[in-house]
């Protein structure tokens with residue numbers, strides 16, 4: 001099985017899954033904390049509309065995890081996607 | 085493809101697939117653009133082509149025969165050199181350009197890297213669909229609470245279920261396929277809370293009777309739900325969710341006729357995921373800035389006004405599918421066909437459909453629209469839904485604006501609509517640009533009028549870097 005690297009840890013995914021789907025498959029529904037009230041957030045709309053699922057991918061911030069297909073060795077960092 | 089395009093279709097859901105396939109069959113040079121990684125839109129959402137064996141989703145779908153027919157028609161257009169499919173291209177703006185339009189896109193095939201490109205075409209057909217309408221409730225921002233569309237998208241697109249014990253709530257027939265799909269993947273769907281009265285349909289039985297296909301589809305889901313022993317509770321809503329790092333329970337209550345929780349009917353149910361949806365909000369981002377006239381649909385949304393041939397008030401702009409009113413995938417396909425016929429007629433090209441077939445498509449659109457209207461009336465947003473909000477319920481998820489803040493913007497600040505609330509409170513000013521909270525803030529401020537989203541300059545965030553690289557691009561990009 002292929003892997004992406006999330007916050008330094010390998011995470012398996014099935015070819016064709018988005019980063020959000022890979023995280024959800026591993027039992028994670030939250031991976032980010034909100035700016036003001038420090039609330040946990042992850043996937044909500046699943047189709048790119050709500051921007052709850054923001055992550056940094058290969059160093060590029062503000063990416064919607066529910067839209068970007070996982071590719072082998074992609075590096076994902078959470079917690080950094082909320083600064084406009 | 086050649087420099088001279090006849091048509092760009094935005095959105096490869098049921099409506100856009102049908103429009104592009106028919107236009108190419110009619111001899112036009114067409115580019116079909118979609119931000120996703122496969123054609124099919126929301127209804128026929130699939131994993132990307134190369135991953136279909138790893139993520140089987142066939143059993144979750146309806147109407148796959150029509151999907152395949154449309155895929156074959158698109159492939160025929162491609163083989164004939166008349167149709168180009170651009171997946172992973174997100175259109176962020178359409179502007180007038182001479183006699184036609186400039187369609188600005190970001191190419192995200194190599195995401196997270198992106199590149200900006202522009203297409204120019206004398207006419208466009210916008211088929212951008214809709215997304216789930218949400219009403220806030222205490223705890224709706226807890227991890228594990230998803231839109232029902234989100235649950236469905238993860239299931240159909242990624243083969244994953246977001247929980248193992250789920251309660252669904254909201255209103256509308258879309259709750260049923262989501263419940264059936266989750267159950268088919270082994271998820272325990274404890275109950276489905278439908279806020280509407282089952283008798284709502286009886287006030288408008290005609291459209292239901294004239295659309296036997298809908299009966300069959302609904303009966304199929306009802307049978308699936310019965311098989312999995314999933315109860316549907318009418319006039320019931322999820323009024324709060326509790327948990328910490330993840331949702332652990334919901335409270336459901338039966339509703340009075342205006343939608344208030346009935347005293348002493350509350351029940352707590354343990355869950356690890358929740359799905360909510362209150363119908364849909366049409367995706368109008370590209371169309372409002374073009375100045376397309378709006379009309380009010382029965383579900384309380386503003387939608388794009390179209391004539392009998394899917395023409396908008398702006399010459400050269402055609403709309404098909406949910407952007408001109410929600411009515412299901414079959415309606416979207418019929419409208420796509422009709423839009424293509426109008427485009428051919430307006431150019432003076434011969435039609436694809438014969439007189440009789442065209443009349444049949446028009447009749448189908450009329451009866452499916454009537455069904456859509458009846459759907460909107462039978463599944464309204466409950467007038468008193470806001471009675472289940474607490475002062476600290478988050479209304480705007482992005483800017484974390486509470487119900488109390490929105491209310492005081494109205495009572496003390498004098499805000500009369502969601503735009504004024506946004507200026508006073510920042511609700512709707514965050515990343516999602518009010519797509520999630522807009523309908524709810526609208527309901528909290530003005531009950532009478534239809535919801536019209538704020539004008540958004542860009543339909544998707546684009547990096548300045550991608551735009552900077554655009555400079556030397558030819559006016560129509562080649563691939």
Ligand SMILES: Cc1cc2nc3c(=O)[nH]c(=O)nc-3n(C[C@H](O)[C@H](O)[C@H](O)COP(=O)(O)OP(=O)(O)OC[C@H]3O[C@@H](n4cnc5c(N)ncnc54)[C@H](O)[C@@H]3O)c2cc1C
Pocket residue numbers: 047094095096097098099100117118119120124125126127128173174175176211212213214215216232233234236237258261262367370404405406407411412413414416543
């Ligand atoms: C998440 C979700 C799941 C759904 N699942 C079901 C279901 O299982 N069963 C059911 O009966 N109904 C479902 N529906 C209802 C469904 O929307 C309609 O029945 C049907 O799909 C409408 O077809 P359409 O062609 O109008 O729009 P859609 O199917 O929504 O297609 C619109 C397409 O446009 C693309 N798009 C939008 N904006 C842009 C842009 N700016 N640039 C490029 N591309 C763009 C989207 O990626 C999408 O592929 C769902 C709705 C949603 C929101």
Ligand code: FES
Pocket residue numbers: 042043044045046047048049050051052053054064065066067
């Ligand atoms: S979950 Fe809503 S944008 Fe990704």
